[in-house]
Amino acid sequence: MVTMKRKLLLFWVAVALSATVLASPVSHKKMYGFFLNNQALSGYGYSEFYMDDLDNATLIYPYSNSVGIFAGACADNVFYACEYVFNQYGPQASNFIAYDLVTGKKTEIGPWTDETDVSLKLQDMTYDYTTQTMYAVGYQYGESALYTMNLTTGQLTKVAPLATICGTIAANKKGELYAVGTNGKLYLVNKKDGALAEICDTHYKGMASNQSMEFDRSNGLLYWASCTISEDGGRDTYMLQIDLSKDPVEITNIGVVGIYSALLSLYIPFVEGGDDAPAAPTEVKVTPDANGKLSATISWKNPMKTFAGNDLDHIKSVVVLRNNEPVATIDATEPGAEMTYTDIAMEKDGPCRYSIYAVNEAGEGEHGEAFAYVGHDWPGHVGNMTVTVDDGCASATLTWSPADEGFNGGYFDPEGQTYKIVRMPDETTLVEGLTDNTFTDKSARRLGRYSYTVTACNQYGESETKVPGTYVLGNALDLPVSQDFSDLTYFLNQWQAVDANNDGFTWTYYSPYGYYQFGNTLVCVEYMLNPTVGMAEQDADEWLITPPMKFEADKVYQVRVNARSISTETLDVTLGCRNTVEAQSVVGSMTVEPTDGEPMPTTDYIVRLPEGIEGVNCIGLHLNSTLPLDNYSYLQIAGITIEEAAGSGICNVNAEEQVECHGHNITLPECSEKTTVYDVVGRKLTTTCDRTISTANLTEGVYLLRVTMTGGRQKTFKIHVSK
The missing domain is CATH 2.60.40.10 (Immunoglobulins)
Structure with missing residues (x-):
């Protein structure tokens, strides 16, 4: 293996001290973010709240089903984030997504990293408007690094390692990157080589979880949703306001965010004209022509406040944009006036994203936006x-x-x-x-x-x-069928693995944890509960169902499971005409118990299936063990086989007659219609409709003949072949 040493650059400049001050009156500005936790909310997900009212947030896009985000950032009113799915092994990387604040729709863009790679943890993201680049900081194999992200594909590209582990990052209006290290120090980050120049010590040290930082690009103030060990052991998240224009740098704790919260993907809306520019128009609405004509009426209410929340005394004009292109400028309107404009300049059917903003002496104000499709549309989803x-x-x-x-x-x-x-x-x-x-x-x-x-x-x-x-x-398989999990693609392509209670604790494959519990690793499918990763709350309800298989009515079959466990586990054996849970019925059961040995050996557990199974059917294994009191459970299944059972079809049969045969032919009664020949352990050798059966190809020994007579009556003959 070839390794390359990299020189990590950490430039020490004339470091400014920081001063922590008491919170003064805070602007009534809206903020957005993703609450991973917040006991003041009834759920979790994207939320909005105000800078001067951090206790009260409103959930605007809730998440569920153990899906969360590692990090995210907003660009042009669209949130981008790296999602994960939490299972018994912890958070597993999943999709790179876009959530549009205007339309309220979330779109999956694609994977942002290999889902099997659990070593890479993104910690924060920020958007640089000057270069239209999304940056991120992440941690992997003991190293913190600067990354860029492709907003079209979700591809993550490493730019450079960082000399200090950094947990937050933010870009200001000029495109400069700032980061805070776990050591509590604020750095200026070189976007090309990752060099760090220390700005000040915030004295908030030891980040307790992923968190976020964002500039208010209207006034240059930096905000950090800080959750650190040094402050209160990582219990609460505090909104810190950092004024880089002051000497020393001034840090203001403006309050606790929510209740025991974890806030990611912080976003503060901003305007080009600054705090004295008009706030956004309200009640923006687009009404397309009801009959599909290329026309739309936009209505809104002019702002009455500046972006900073002060009274707005004058508006020079209002500008209407369609898809970022100006379509109208309306001169000298009053603050608070209700306005309408009809757009008839469209040339084709299509989506129209309208932005309305007011202008005063300070400049361009905040945009109010609305979306509509104008003209004839194609079908939605069935x-x-x-x-x-x-x-x-x-x-x-x-x-x-x-x-x-x-x-x-x-x-x-x-x-x-x-x-x-x-x-x-x-x-x-x-x-x-x-x-x-x-x-x-x-x-x-x-x-x-x-x-x-x-x-x-x-x-x-x-x-x-x-x-x-x-x-x-597809076409059903001939028996016997065996699955040893050595080819996971084959298994997943033909078998059904079902988490019937949808609790996220279900079958997994090829984990490294078996060595620590059983003494060696095993190629297998496994079910594991571990309270150090997550607490299960339900009894097991997990299924493995075979592909469709062909059964013959005159044979008896068995299910053989090779398994081991550190806990007592109950597996029901089921039978059904389809490979769905609903089609299965219980036909037997097995209990897997812990055994002695180092490493712990696997044991074969066998359940004999009922006689007379015919046609295409599927066999299921239903794990339905009771939830252990200590929340520990570990079952490994190394093999599943469905096969003909010994003695199949002739168990407990007493022959009505014994025939001593010394020739090569047996002639059966005229009323015989079909004869099946079995060996002494019950394996079927052949079936024939001929009355004369040749023994020339049979080795010396005892055989049984099951003969179906006219009318369906059956007789069994025991023969001895001697050569």
Whole structure:
């Protein structure tokens, strides 16, 4: 392995002291951020609050399902953030997203890092308006570094390492980057090589969690939502106002944010004209023409305050922008006046983002924005989608309801929609121009996991809707079927692993933790509870369901599970005609107990299936263990086999007659219709409808013949073949 030593640059300049002062009256300015925690809120997610009222926040885009963000920042009223999903191994990197403050929509852009890499932790982000660049600081393998992020793809690019571990970063109006280290010192960051120039010591040391910092670009003040060990052990988050224009640098604690909160992705709206410029117009609304014509009426109420919250005594003009291009300037209007403007200058159907701002002697004021689609729209998403897997997992029937509104909220006629169905991952277009709201796919031959999209179309465009879930379809497997988890792609492509209680504590694969509990590592599927990572609150309800398999009625089968556990675990064995939880019924059970040995050995657990199973069926393993009092549980399954059981089909059979055979042929009674030959341990050797059976290919030994007579009556003969 080749390594390269890097020289970390830490420039010491004439360091200014800092002075902490008491909070003076604070401006009534709106702030935004992502509350990961805040006991003053009824949930978590993107929120708004005011600088002079930090206790009261309003949730504007709630999150759920164990999804959070490591870091984020706002650019042009769009929040960008690096999300994670929390499971039993902690936070796992997921999507880079964009949340639009104007439209209220969140868009998944793509992965921002490899989801299996848990070593990289982003800590804060900031947007540089001078270069239109998103910067971030992150921590990996003991090193803090400066990164840039591609807002189109989510790609993260390392710029340079930092000489000190930094937890926050912010860009000012001039594009200068500032960061705070875990040592409590504020630095100026060189955007090219990551060199740090110390500005002052804030005396807030030891960051207790991810946090955020942001400039108010209207007046140059820096704000840090600080949660540090040195202040109160990391209990509360304090909003610190940092005035870099003062000598020494002046730091003002303006108050506690919420209740036991963790605030990320801090954003402070700003205006080019500064604090004395007009605030944003209010009640901004866009009303497109009701019949789809290229016309829209914009209405609003002129501001009555400056951006800093003082009374506004004069407005020189109001400017109307459409998609960042000026469409009108209205001269000399009164503060607080209700205004309208009709835009008829559009040339084509499409989305229109209108911005309205007032101008006074200080300059351009804050923008008030609204969005509308003007003109004819294409279909929105279809709804009420269902998929029914049938015919032994050989077919899938899709149903849906038509789109009833335009994709963009514009004028839309629901009549005349057609549909296109595409199956993934083979990218097969199954049908186009379909007018019905149902379709059955019977063309999946290769057994695998498939998904579908339904695209609604009209003359103006189309919108694709992903059908929820994935479905294992195709030709059933011949028995025996065995799964040892050595090929995870094969397993995930044909088997179903289901977290039925949706608690996030479910099956995982190839974790490194088995060595510490069992004494060695094992290729397996596993279920683990660990209170040091997260506290489970429900009994286990986890499923593993096989692909469809072909069963023969005259055979008896068994399920063999190779497993080990540090806790007592209960697995029900189920049978169903489809590979869904709803189709399964319990046919047996097994209990996995801890065993002695170092490393702990695995044990085979066998459940015999009922006789007479016929046709295509699926077998399930349902883990339904009671939640342990100590919240510790660890089960590893190294193999699952569905096979013919010894003695299959002839258990406890007493032969009605014994036949001593010395020749090569046995002639059965005339009333015999079908004969099956078994060896002495019950393995089926052959089935024939001939009355004469040759023993020439049989080795010396005892055999059983099950003969079906006319009318369905069965007789069993025991024969001894001697050579």
